[in-house]
Amino acid sequence: MRASQEDFENATNQVKLLKKDPGNEVKLKLYALYKQATEGPCNVPKPGVLDFINKAKWDAWNALGSLPKETARHNYVDLVSSLSASSESSIQVTPAADRKQPGSDALVVTSQDGITTITLNRPDKKNALTTQMYHDIMLALEAASKDDSAITVLTGNGDYYCSGNDLTNFTDIPPGGVEEKARSGAVLLRDFVDRFIDFPKPLVAVVNGPAVGISVTILGLFDIVYATDRATFHTPFSHLGQSPEGCSSYTFPKIMGPSKATEMLVFGKKLTAREACTQGLVTEVFPDSTFQKEVWVRLKAYSKLPPNAMRISKQVIRNTEKEKLHAINAEESNILRERWLSDECMNAVVSFLSKKAKL
Numbered sequence: 001m002r003a004s005q006e007d008f009e010n011a012t013n014q015v016k017l018l019k020k021d022p023g024n025e026v027k028l029k030l031y032a033l034y035k036q037a038t039e040g041p042c043n044v045p046k047p048g049v050l051d052f053i054n055k056a057k058w059d060a061w062n063a064l065g066s067l068p069k070e071t072a073r074h075n076y077v078d079l080v081s082s083l084s085a086s087s088e089s090s091i092q093v094t095p096a097a098d099r100k101q102p103g104s105d106a107l108v109v110t111s112q113d114g115i116t117t118i119t120l121n122r123p124d125k126k127n128a129l130t131t132q133m134y135h136d137i138m139l140a141l142e143a144a145s146k147d148d149s150a151i152t153v154l155t156g157n158g159d160y161y162c163s164g165n166d167l168t169n170f171t172d173i174p175p176g177g178v179e180e181k182a183r184s185g186a187v188l189l190r191d192f193v194d195r196f197i198d199f200p201k202p203l204v205a206v207v208n209g210p211a212v213g214i215s216v217t218i219l220g221l222f223d224i225v226y227a228t229d230r231a232t233f234h235t236p237f238s239h240l241g242q243s244p245e246g247c248s249s250y251t252f253p254k255i256m257g258p259s260k261a262t263e264m265l266v267f268g269k270k271l272t273a274r275e276a277c278t279q280g281l282v283t284e285v286f287p288d289s290t291f292q293k294e295v296w297v298r299l300k301a302y303s304k305l306p307p308n309a310m311r312i313s314k315q316v317i318r319n320t321e322k323e324k325l326h327a328i329n330a331e332e333s334n335i336l337r338e339r340w341l342s343d344e345c346m347n348a349v350v351s352f353l354s355k356k357a358k359l
């Protein structure tokens, strides 16, 4: 069977998620097939002999001669599929949704079997959330709320689920100064969390490794949280001179009781996956060795349930608290805006950026 345009787009996304570097030879093959599939036979002048990299790329593309675009597309899909099978990717790779991909590779959105999956894809930075990623996640949630999937999943690529807010976000100071930075950060935070409060379909976190900061707090707004037994849950807000967000000042005491919530949110106690499960933040913990397999089998079965019934049932549960959650989100965002201007917070960020402090 020939590869469709959708298969091809999916393969171009899968390549971004490969865990192992496939090596230069394979990368050149991928490059050549991609160019042939999208532009046809090599049509650019040969680079000079000293331009080693571009010459190698040109040679690889040119070597495909007049291979038809469809065949190149098919061969590209086959090659990526063989690489994915051997790369032990920690990600459930699914065909591309009929949607626009986010502006950068740091977020990958795929859709298959009634499940739209949003994958944080900055494994070398432990999937820390850049400002661009907050915007892209909001767009991805917006699209997922309208697509024909039954369930939406958030997960991470690599050994971490997410290390929380990218602390370098604090270094990009606009002309309005730190006050303006804190103001716009609070607006972004509020908008971001609002999307989770309002998300209309079942929302599942597939927590593939340690989670920090805002990636933990918003779990209280998910409908299901599945975690590998390697995951930990850490909200070191006091250490960072900050305060809780993601509605956790309300959801955590409600889920685990005020004193356990205080241990996490005020004293920064890091929970293991099993502790988080006992306390109700995590739905179920799976052995790391079978985590991906077991979780996706489960989710695929759930995704076959009548989607409208699931959506309506979720909304019935959420609607009782929506207004309250929005008010809490607004309040937490306001308080954080002030915290970001405090010496305690600035010192903690400077300390991390100068590599003196780690959690």
Ligand SMILES: CCCCCC/C=C/C(=O)SCCNC(=O)CCNC(=O)[C@H](O)C(C)(C)COP(=O)(O)OP(=O)(O)OC[C@H]1O[C@@H](n2cnc3c(N)ncnc32)[C@H](O)[C@@H]1OP(=O)(O)O
Pocket (backbone or CB within 6 Å): 124, 125, 126, 128, 129, 134, 163, 164, 165, 166, 167, 168, 185, 186, 188, 189, 212, 213, 214, 215, 236, 237, 240, 242, 245, 352, 357, 358, 359
């Ligand atoms: C719209 C704005 C909303 C903001 C909402 C408020 C949000 C609050 C929070 O999320 S608070 C939590 C913030 N996160 C942190 O404080 C985590 C900081 N990171 C660490 O402490 C550690 O990196 C670690 C414990 C997560 C992992 O340690 P380790 O396994 O030793 O790995 P490395 O430290 O070597 O990390 C690899 C690489 O990633 C970079 N990195 C990791 N986390 C972050 C981060 N949160 N921000 C920026 N960069 C991060 C780290 O610097 C390394 O980069 P390098 O290889 O050195 O270039």
